[in-house]
Amino acid sequence: QVQLVESGGGLVQAGGSLRLSCATSGRTFRSYTMGWFRQAPGKEREFVAAISWSGGSTYYAGSVKGRFTISRDNAKNTVYLQMNSLKPEDTANYYCAATVGNMDTREDEYDYWGQGTQVTVSS
Numbered sequence: 001q002v003q004l005v006e007s008g009g010g011l012v013q014a015g016g017s018l019r020l021s022c023a024t025s026g027r028t029f030r031s032y033t034m035g036w037f038r039q040a041p042g043k044e045r046e047f048v049a050a051i052s053w054s055g056g057s058t059y060y061a062g063s064v065k066g067r068f069t070i071s072r073d074n075a076k077n078t079v080y081l082q083m084n085s086l087k088p089e090d091t092a093n094y095y096c097a098a099t100v101g102n103m104d105t106r107e108d109e110y111d112y113w114g115q116g117t118q119v120t121v122s123s
Contacts, residue, residue, distance in 0.1 A: 002026050002112040004096050009117030012086055016121070020081040022096030022114055029077040030054075033099050036070060036081045037107055038092035038119075045095070047105040049081060059103050064090075086121045093118050 008020040022034070033052055039045040049060045049070040058070050069082040079096060094117050097110035104110070 002028070002032065002098050004098060004112055004114035006094065006096050006114045006117040009094060009119045011120045011122065014086060014088055014121055014123050016086050017082070017084045018086065018119060020083065020094055020096075020117060020119070022079045022081075024077045024079075024098065026077070030074040031100065032112075033101060033103050034070075034072060034079040035097045035099070035103070035110055036079075036094060037097060038090075038094045039116075040089075040092040043092075045107055047107070048094070050103040050105070051079065052103055057103060059105070061105070083119070086119075088121045088123045091119060091121050 003025040006022050035050040036048040037045050038048050047061050051058045051070045051072050055072050067085045072079040096114045098112040099110045
């Protein structure tokens, strides 16, 4: 069993930055592909970014590419999402997720989820 705990959310002005963290339990963190998803009020949860177990491969949704960076520190069992040039449309609850499979944009492919952290971007 893997437990995921997100942190780092908050209120920020448009154009600002935030860094989300997702701390995981267990000694098998390096075995998992990690992903970030988000869900805005009234909308379905959507893929944001994913990173391979080694950190050597990443993939981004088009809406965040060039602004967000996913990274991981396997020694700390933590995955990060650096968010720059934030826009009001980035406002959402952000979730991290883990899968034993390959990087995937589909949430059904992820086995474990955190509880989410709220990001609010004011205009």
